Structure formats: structure tokens, C-alpha cells
Amino acid sequence: MDAMTPQTRRTLEFVLDNLVWFMLLAVLVVFSAFVPNYFQPGIFANIIEASSVLGVMSIGLALVVIAGHMDLSVESVAALSAMAVGILFCSAGIGIGVDLQPEWLAVPVSLFIALGVGAAVGLLNGFLIVRWKVNAFIVTLASYIWVRGLVLALSGGRSAQDLAPAIRWFGTQRLGIDLPGFTFTVPLTAWLAILCFVVFSFIMAKTPFGRHLMMIGGNETATFRAGIKVNKLLIISFVMAGAIAGLAGWLLSIRTSGATANLGTGLLFNAFAAVVIGGVSLKGGVGALPGVYAGVLLLSSINTAINLMGLPATSTQVIHGLLVLAAVLLDTFKQTLRQKLA
Amino acid sequence: MSQFAPLLELVDIRKNYGAIEALKGISFSIGKGEVVALLGDNGAGKSTLVKIISGGLEPTSGRMVFDGRDYEARSPSEAKAAGIETVYQDLSLCTNVDVVANFFMGRELTRKVLGIPVLDEKAMEDVVAKALSSAGTRIPSLRAKVETLSGGQRQAIELNRFVHWGGKLVLLDEPFAALGVDQTRRGLEMIRRVAAQGIGVVIITHIMQQAFQVADRIVVIRQGLVAGNIETRNTSPDEVIGMITGEQLAVAGAAG
Numbered sequence: 001m002d003a004m005t006p007q008t009r010r011t012l013e014f015v016l017d018n019l020v021w022f023m024l025l026a027v028l029v030v031f032s033a034f035v036p037n038y039f040q041p042g043i044f045a046n047i048i049e050a051s052s053v054l055g056v057m058s059i060g061l062a063l064v065v066i067a068g069h070m071d072l073s074v075e076s077v078a079a080l081s082a083m084a085v086g087i088l089f090c091s092a093g094i095g096i097g098v099d100l101q102p103e104w105l106a107v108p109v110s111l112f113i114a115l116g117v118g119a120a121v122g123l124l125n126g127f128l129i130v131r132w133k134v135n136a137f138i139v140t141l142a143s144y145i146w147v148r149g150l151v152l153a154l155s156g157g158r159s160a161q162d163l164a165p166a167i168r169w170f171g172t173q174r175l176g177i178d179l180p181g182f183t184f185t186v187p188l189t190a191w192l193a194i195l196c197f198v199v200f201s202f203i204m205a206k207t208p209f210g211r212h213l214m215m216i217g218g219n220e221t222a223t224f225r226a227g228i229k230v231n232k233l234l235i236i237s238f239v240m241a242g243a244i245a246g247l248a249g250w251l252l253s254i255r256t257s258g259a260t261a262n263l264g265t266g267l268l269f270n271a272f273a274a275v276v277i278g279g280v281s282l283k284g285g286v287g288a289l290p291g292v293y294a295g296v297l298l299l300s301s302i303n304t305a306i307n308l309m310g311l312p313a314t315s316t317q318v319i320h321g322l323l324v325l326a327a328v329l330l331d332t333f334k335q336t337l338r339q340k341l342a
Numbered sequence: 343m344s345q346f347a348p349l350l351e352l353v354d355i356r357k358n359y360g361a362i363e364a365l366k367g368i369s370f371s372i373g374k375g376e377v378v379a380l381l382g383d384n385g386a387g388k389s390t391l392v393k394i395i396s397g398g399l400e401p402t403s404g405r406m407v408f409d410g411r412d413y414e415a416r417s418p419s420e421a422k423a424a425g426i427e428t429v430y431q432d433l434s435l436c437t438n439v440d441v442v443a444n445f446f447m448g449r450e451l452t453r454k455v456l457g458i459p460v461l462d463e464k465a466m467e468d469v470v471a472k473a474l475s476s477a478g479t480r481i482p483s484l485r486a487k488v489e490t491l492s493g494g495q496r497q498a499i500e501l502n503r504f505v506h507w508g509g510k511l512v513l514l515d516e517p518f519a520a521l522g523v524d525q526t527r528r529g530l531e532m533i534r535r536v537a538a539q540g541i542g543v544v545i546i547t548h549i550m551q552q553a554f555q556v557a558d559r560i561v562v563i564r565q566g567l568v569a570g571n572i573e574t575r576n577t578s579p580d581e582v583i584g585m586i587t588g589e590q591l592a593v594a595g596a597a598g
Contacts, residue, residue, distance in 0.1 A: 214439055
């Protein structure tokens with residue numbers, strides 16, 4: 001043992017465990033200082049608002065990655081759910097404009113459909129992976145492709161517009177502090193994303209289900225030997241990832257007031273970036289959801305800065321790529337440091 | 343005669359692989375609270391025997407009596423349910439979670455909050471603290487992730503978990519292969535404490551010194567047969583080596 005006191009060690013571990021929050025803070029401070037017009041409530045509200053779809057999608061991805069698996073299909077699943085909602089509840093384009101009475105009924109029904117579509121794909125993924133022992137990467141890559149194909153086939157490449165006003169309401173209502181001279185409000189969709197993070201953070205940290213997923217990600221053999229129903233839990237986690245992706249699709253359709261065939265393209269890689277930056281190890285068994293939310297906010301903060309600085313949007317991709325690389329290197333570095341601590 | 347009440351009795355256990363007889367009729371017994379060191383050269387049949395006891399293999403013939411009942415395990419989980427387990431270092435721990443989580447793996451204590459089962463961390467930690475302290479095991483922090491603990495501490499957690507959840511007979515295959523001198527000493531002490539709680543312990547080892555330090559009895563397997571079954575205090579390392587290799591010792595027991 002070296003001369004490190006338990007106190008410094010605990011501090012160091014705390015910093016390592018919450019590194020992404022410190023990074024977010026640093027990034028916000030730097031941008032606020034150097035990017036003109038960055039430091040204002042409206043910008044921060046915007047960052048949170050822009051994080052909702054990606055944030056929700058990242059939750060589902062994080063669940064299966066923590067359990068030691070992989071779900072590449074979340075982006076396409078979100079698109080399929082959005083398209084289902086779009087076709088059913090849009091009145092223009094390919095939308096058939098289902099008219100429910102009373103009007104508000106469209107909200108729960110569309111949400112239920114979005115979740116259901118996602119859960120169905122998740123169930124198929126989970127079943128193939130667990131029962132047929134097919135590699136999760138391959139199964140969900142296939143889903144990533146065929147589900148997007150289904151979206152294209154359903155839409156015929158066209159789009160649905162003019163989402164039912166009752167559903168749109170979620171995208172337009174804002175909630176927050178609204179005082180004279182100081183306004184900080186974000187739309188209900190963003191609150192929904194935050195609520196999801198709170199609920200799933202709680203599930204992962206405080207319930208046997210979350211604990212078991214974590215342990216499966218750490219050592220699947222050991223959990224099996226201990227009598228934990230590994231297969232059942234893994235299938236549930238894939239169903240959850242699918243359903244959550246469906247929710248992301250629902251939010252996506254609200255944001256765009258409809259659905260297009262290429263809706264959400266590229267979200268998968270941002271979700272992976274957020275999950276990895278958020279401290280979830282792709283090896284499984286490591287990571288927590290609050291960190292993932294910080295990762296999403298970090299990406300969103302950087303996007304906002306790029307916009308404000310008037311840099312070409314293409315530079316966003318380069319920066320995201322570098323950020324993911326940095327996150328993976330950081331993960332390796334953290335592991336080495338932890339081994340030294342041990 | 344042994345001073346231990348019988349726990350597991352092996353009666354004429356045979357195992358054939360085709361024409362090859364790996365075990366040619368093994369009979370011996372293990373008592374409650376007894377530490378038996380199983381010795382033998384490579385290929386003598388030790389691991390076959392251990393697998394039969396722990397449910398990894400079925401014997402060709404013979405029978406076992408465990409805790410007064412006929413015992414036959416078709417799988418490791420059946421053996422485990424009966425109270426027999428092989429403890430492997432690392433294989434049955436999740437190093438990414440803390441000591442408490444590992445101790446309660448699959449048996450978590452919960453309390454209902456609005457109908458949702460929520461982990462009762464405080465209660466679990468108390469149970470683990472009690473179990474470890476009564477077994478004399480010291481772990482710096484029960485909230486430390488197992489990956490930060492030493493090999494010896496991990497072994498201690500596994501053994502204590504086994505004892506706590508009603509284990510009756512534990513098989514340890516080369517338990518100290520990866521441990522340092524000090525850790526090995528503590529490991530041997532821990533085995534004595536586990537045995538003192540009435541649990542049968544079988545340790546498979548190559549290191550004669552360890553066998554003599556910890557075992558009440560030494561059983562030597564040679565070419566699929568019991569070549570020696572003797573109380574540790576009535577034998578010597580030289581005599582045991584003779585049993586393992588099959589050589590007669592001209593001066594057995596004469597020295598000293």
C-alpha cells in the first residue's frame with residue numbers, strides 16, 4: 001500500500017465516479033466565458049430541451065450495455081415508433097388522422113402504441129439473443145437495418161405532417177421558473193426525459209432488478225450460479241430498451257410534428273457517445289444513469305456552442321467523434337488508476 | 343475412529359471412461375467440522391472425485407450418503423441446493439459490485455416502498471458485517487467493490503457467503519495457488535474457523551506443508567484407489583509422499 005490516506009482515496013474515487021459531471025461543468029464554464037451569448041438561461045434551457053430525445057434513447061441503450069450486451073436497433077426502433085404515431089395521428093401527408101374522442105385520448109393511445117412497437121422489437125431482439133444465443137451485436141445490427149427498412153416501406157419514402165394538437169401540446173407547453181426578469185422554462189418533453197432519468201436511475205441503483213443487471217454485466221456465470229434468472233432479466237432489459245426507444249420516437253414525432261422516413265438518422269452514434277462519455281463501460285457492469293444524462297447534456301452543450309460560434313454543422317461530427325475517442329481513452333485511464341487504488 | 347459425526351460418506355465410488363477406470367472404488371468419509379486434505383499425483387483421480395461430489399460428473403457406480411441421506415447430484419446446482427459447493431476463486435463473485443451485493447447475490451433483502459421492492463442496504467450491510475466478524479474476517483470496507491480486494495479477501499467473502507447461506511460441505515480446489523504467504527496463512531486460519539462451525543471442508547492441494555497445517559485427516563488417492571486415509575497427527579510428510587508415489591519407505595516412522 002502506498003501512502004494514500006483513505007480520505008484522499010475516497011475523494012479520488014468520487015471524482016472518478018462522477019468525472020462526466022465535472023467535465024460538463026468545465027465545458028459550461030469555458031463556453032460561458034469564451035463563447036459570446038452562451039451564458040444565458042435561454043441557452044441552458046435550450047441545451048436541456050435538445051437533450052430529451054437523445055437522453056431517453058440513451059437510457060435504454062445504457063441498460064443493455066450495463067448488462068453486458070448491446071442494442072444497435074434503438075435508433076431505427078425510435079423511427080418506427082415515430083412513424084407509427086405519425087401515420088396514425090397526423091392529418092397531412094401519409095397521415096390517416098385517426099380521430100379519437102375526447103381529443104386528449106390521442107396522447108395515451110399514441111404513447112401506448114409507440115411503447116408497444118418498441119417493446120415488440122425489443123422482445124424479438126432479446127429472444128434471439130438469449131434463447132438462440134446469437135450475438136447481440138449481430139441481432140440488433142440486423143434489427144437496425146430491417147426496422148429502418150420497415151419505416152421506409154411503410155412511409156413509401158414520404159412523410160406525415162400535422163400531428164394531432166392534443167399530442168403537440170406536450171411539445172409546446174413549457175414548465176419552469178417564470179419570473180419577471182428571469183425565465184427558465186423547458187418543454188414538457190424535456191421534463192419527461194428528466195423524469196425517465198430519475199425513474200431509471202432509481203431502478204438501477206435501488207432495486208434488485210437493477211442490481212441484478214449490473215451483476216450480470218459483471219459476471220454472468222456467477223449470477224447464474226447464484227440462482228438469478230439471467231435469461232429472463234436479459235429479455236426484460238431488451239424489451240425495456242425497445243420500449244424506451246419507442247418513447248424516444250414518440251418524443252421525436254412531437255418535436256417534428258410528424259414523421260419522415262429518415263427521422264432520427266445518426267442518433268444511434270450520439271447515443272453511444274453519450275453512454276460511453278457518461279461512464280458506462282462497453283464491457284458491461286460499469287456505469288450509472290445520472291452519468292449518462294450528463295453525457296447527453298455535454299454533447300448538447302457542445303452542439304450549442306458550435307451553433308453559436310457559427311462553425312459549420314459538419315464540424316459537430318468531427319468533435320463528437322473525438323469526444324467518444326477521448327471518453328474511451330479516459331475509461332481505460334480510469335481503470336488503470338482504479339487498479340492502482342486497489 | 344474419527345471424533346467427527348459423519349457428514350458425507352463415499353461408498354465404493356467408481357468412474358469409467360470407456361475402458362479406462364479413473365476411479366476403482368473409492369470409499370472414505372468426511373465428518374462434520376472436519377478438514378480433509380485430498381492429496382494425490384496428477385491424474386490420480388482427485389478432480390474426477392471432486393466433480394462427482396459437487397455434481398459435475400455422475401459416478402459409474404457406488405453411492406454417497408450425505409447428512410444421513412442418499413445423495414446424488416446431477417448438476418452443480420443440485421449439489422448446491424443440498425449444501426455442497428466447490429468454491430472457486432473469482433468464478434462466483436461479481437467484482438464490479440461491492441461486498442454486500444456479492445454476499446446477497448440473488449437473495450437481496452428488500453422493503454416495499456409504494457409496493458416496489460427497494461434494496462434494504464442498511465439491513466444487508468448489518469448482516470454481512472455480523473457474518474464476517476463472527477467468522478473473524480476483516481474487510482476494510484463492505485462498500486468497496488470486490489475488484490479492489492485481494493485474492494485472500496475474495497476467498498474469504500466466498501467462504502463466508504457459503505457458510506452463511508447454509509452450506510454444509512465445501513470443496514476447495516487449490517485454494518491458495520494464487521495467494522501470497524501472508525494471505526495463505528490467513529486463508530488457512532479461515533478454513534479452521536469455517537470447520538469450527540461444523541462445516542466439512544475438503545481441500546485439494548499439492549503443497550504438503552499446507553495439508554499438514556490445516557487438515558485433520560489426509561486422504562491420498564493413487565491410481566483411482568484410496569492409498570492412504572490417516573489422521574494428520576499420526577503421520578508425517580515423508581510417509582504421505584510414500585503413499586502418493588507408491589514407494590515403500592524403508593525407514594517409515596523410525597525417525598524422530
